Amino acid sequence: MELELKKLSPEDGRDVYDLLQALPADENGFMNPANGLSYDQYRDWLRFAAACLEQVGVVDGKVPETIFWLYEDGRPIGMGKVRHLMTEALLEKGGNIGYAILPSARGRGLGKKFLALLASESKQLHAGRLLLTIQNHNQPSIRVALANGGRIERVTADRHYIWIDP
Numbered sequence: 001m002e003l004e005l006k007k008l009s010p011e012d013g014r015d016v017y018d019l020l021q022a023l024p025a026d027e028n029g030f031m032n033p034a035n036g037l038s039y040d041q042y043r044d045w046l047r048f049a050a051a052c053l054e055q056v057g058v059v060d061g062k063v064p065e066t067i068f069w070l071y072e073d074g075r076p077i078g079m080g081k082v083r084h085l086m087t088e089a090l091l092e093k094g095g096n097i098g099y100a101i102l103p104s105a106r107g108r109g110l111g112k113k114f115l116a117l118l119a120s121e122s123k124q125l126h127a128g129r130l131l132l133t134i135q136n137h138n139q140p141s142i143r144v145a146l147a148n149g150g151r152i153e154r155v156t157a158d159r160h161y162i163w164i165d166p
């Protein structure tokens with residue numbers, strides 16, 4: 001099994017489109033804005049998301065964000081986001097890093113490996129310490145974070161706040 005991260009590109013094609021249609025639009029707070037788009041709309045969204053990679057500083061409350069695809073043996077099976085900066089709002093909800101694995105590929109340890117790859121990649125983005133804000137019911141994601149050296153800072157009525165030193 002070969003795992004590889006690829007950065008979102010305006011040139012991404014049908015395989016990434018199919019992944020984005022199979023990942024829910026909102027699952028445990030992980031947002032996939034491309035779910036439900038037509039293929040042409042997806043191509044526009046790719047261009048918009050690629051521009052966010054180049055953004056400097058906070059623009060209209062939005063921080064720069066890099067989206068990655070996790071490929072297993074040449075097939076995209078995961079979507080991950082690394083936010084380069086934190087705002088007050090993201091410190092409460094959102095954090096630096098988010099990930100989702102194709103439902104049919106879950107439970108094989110790929111989530112843990114995906115977060116390790118994203119954390120390693122985040123060093124190049126100078127994102128610093130990484131915050132995950134995980135809903136309390138989302139035990140798989142909490143286990144993924146803890147398996148990657150995550151330290152629980154606090155637990156509120158809604159969320160676990162877990163920090164990772166990449």
Ligand SMILES: CC(C)(COP(=O)(O)OP(=O)(O)OC[C@H]1O[C@@H](n2cnc3c(N)ncnc32)[C@H](O)[C@@H]1OP(=O)(O)O)[C@@H](O)C(=O)NCCC(=O)NCCS
Nearest residue numbers: 028030099100101106107108109110111112139140141143
């Ligand atoms: C979170 C997610 C990425 C995990 O992906 P995955 O490939 O299944 O993860 P792994 O196989 O590496 O590990 C999952 C861990 O959760 C555990 N797990 C799975 N289902 C579980 C459940 N229902 N209850 C408790 N633990 C569970 C697994 O046993 C494993 O932990 P362990 O190896 O320590 O026993 C995946 O569930 C997902 O995409 N969820 C939807 C999006 C999401 O919630 N993203 C996180 C937002 S913060």
